[in-house]
Amino acid sequence: MRKLATTLVAALGIALVPGVAAGSAPVPGATGVPGPGWNAAWAASPHAPTEFLGPNWGVTGFDNHTVRQVVRISDGGAALRIRLSNAYGTSPLVVTGATVARTAQGAAVRPGTVRHLSFRGHRSVTVPVGGEVAGDLAPLPVAALGQVTVTLYLAGPTGPATGHAFASATSWRASGDHRADVAADAFTEAAQSWFYLAAVDVVDFVPRREVVVAFGDSITDGVGSTVDADNRYPDELAERLGGRRGVVNAGIGGNRVLNDSACFGEKATTRFGRDALGQPDVRTVILLEGINDIGFSQFPIECTSPNPEVTADQVIAGYRELIGQARARGVRMVGATLLPFKGAAYYTEAGEAVRDQVNDWIRTSGEFDAVVDFDRAMADPADPDALRPAYDSGDRLHPNDAGYRAMAEAVDLSVL
Template sequence: MKKFALVLLAAVLGLVFAPPASARPGWAATWTASPHEPSDVFGPNWGTEGFDDQTVRQVLRISSGGPAVRIRLSNAYGDAPLEITGATVARAAEGAAVQPRSVRHLTFGGHRSATVRPGGDLVSDVALLPVEPLQRLTVTLYFAGRTGPATGHTFASATSYRAAGDHRADVAADAFGETSTSWFYVTAVEVVDRTPRRDVVVAFGDSITDGTGSTVDGDNRYPDELAERLRGRKAVVNAGIGGNRVLNDSSCFGEKATERFGRDVLAQPDVRTVILLEGINDIGFSNFPIDCAKPNPEVTAAQLIAGYRDLIGQAHRAGVRVVGATLLPFKGAGYHTERGEAVRDEVNAWIRTSGEFDAVVDFDRATADPADPDALLPAYDSGDRLHPSDAGYRAMAEAVDLSVL
């Protein structure tokens, strides 16, 4: 045990003292959640009011391991400074409980409390918590005062927990009597990477990447299933936002893909490859009358392709590879039309044949019903004819040729 502790300390100190760059440990992303404005369009959300003398415990599953971690927090959509009274990270147990002796108090510049400026973000100091691939962690935040509206991630497909008062270091779940299926403020977990080699995979997209339709707390989103195939050999992080589009912003579904790509993909430490799956909302939202989706113009295949070229250019200028993913079948979905089907077919043909991506993964053919290729295979349909089921997300992950990553 003593020898392990010395090895761990040496790895972490390598982040502070400066050996040659080729030998210096760094950081690698192991989990992400793309932030956006809080919204209660689809039901009550803690983020619209924020928190006041409350503790929020959030459960997440990382993809790769390491000898220590740090946490990123965001106040990107806050209009006032965010006062964080204290925070912890721990290995998760059942529900809101954590494993005994795993709780680590986070510090920020050596202090347990911190302030995040409006529009800014904050990274913690290193926390000496060794983690394994596919391990579930909790990040617990305590706010002694009123936060105002909270930057977060609405469609987490995971349970978060809230308690009155300060329970950041609690091991038991007893105090956490309220639940939500959103994340708040936490945007990334990063691990010490002792041999930096730029091998992080970012899955970038909309609700299908985000995992809508998968079992809550099941970690069955397609990026999760892909991470299970890789078993820590490469990290896979999720940069999906439900309702997101390539070409148009939304007050409830985040900035357009071409705008947020730099923050949510290119800024991730050690990123090498991005899987780009987005565009079905651009096609369908012209028939989606919800106010926060406006503007919702009819989008052509040529316009979507121009957006993809913008994203490919951004990635290549940063030395990041792009895997183009075909758009899944959506016949029978609430916003499906014959016009939209024609646009999807034209876009998918371009993705397959243009040669502008570094590689292609054909999610369309992997999930389509052979008897009706414009529709999801029934076994892969979560029920709305748009979002895959757990089995559908697994089929998507299995369609990825690991050698292209």
């Protein structure tokens, strides 16, 4: 099927075709023959820039900089496109040029694989404030579970940059225009965040509607996993599926179901339509969120204001709103129980009681299409309110690489 798809790309001249807005609408073929749709293969939920974790390029933005970002895609295809977000920008974003290539090592890319990207036939694009644009189809065959490098050249001042702070991956920056460089020499600055890049989609000649979106907070985002190792639980789930379908990560560290945050993104009930239901060919969402709603009410910091104390009924009401949004779009919802957090910085016995009530509802209500019991899979047999020590990254809240692998193994693949 992949070989046939590659042949069709060449035969139809699809490399010349303008892109379309995010979604699964067909791409028109150059010959007038209806073209393919898209499968989401990688994503990072955008939010406003923050320095909560320390200095971040996104707060001031870029000016005559080239930004190079490496991502691992969950599903392969004969061609791809990127999506760029200016959701939280304060002025229109001008991207002077962009490329995509197969990754070599670090900031280097493989010779002969660099493709200049276009946007409706032009190499430059302006993304409006609050907006997102999809690039044109780029004729670069990519393998499932392979890495691609996306490079953006930003010639003028951008202002604050929409991005994703908890990348658990290294991005690089160079002064001047180095979008087509194969070598890494010019990229002398590094950060562990993503900037502007919201998604990578692969061409889909036979629409399958089988993409899985992992939606949640820092545990879905992969905080505590090894940087640049792609060991977040959605990555591990994609590996279990063997690249047979797209799995994308819609986690935001610190995110909550019921309240917005200046540092950790809009609340789940607001961003769900964009970050989960807006992914091309989405079929199933795994929802793992709510522990921050419970914990932050006992741990007031600037980034969590407002931080009201929440009840189990309030969290459940938020879940029901998300389930309703998904059902209205014909998307299946898998509810995930909240992980143990005894010993974490914001743990309290009152919070534990709320977690227990929420988890009991997830398991027994029958309102989700299926349930994955991360709580029981990750609990310490000697103390079920705490993470199993072998799965703890050290803060009693976030799993380590082994823990994220155990989470992926707890998912019954048949429910996807």
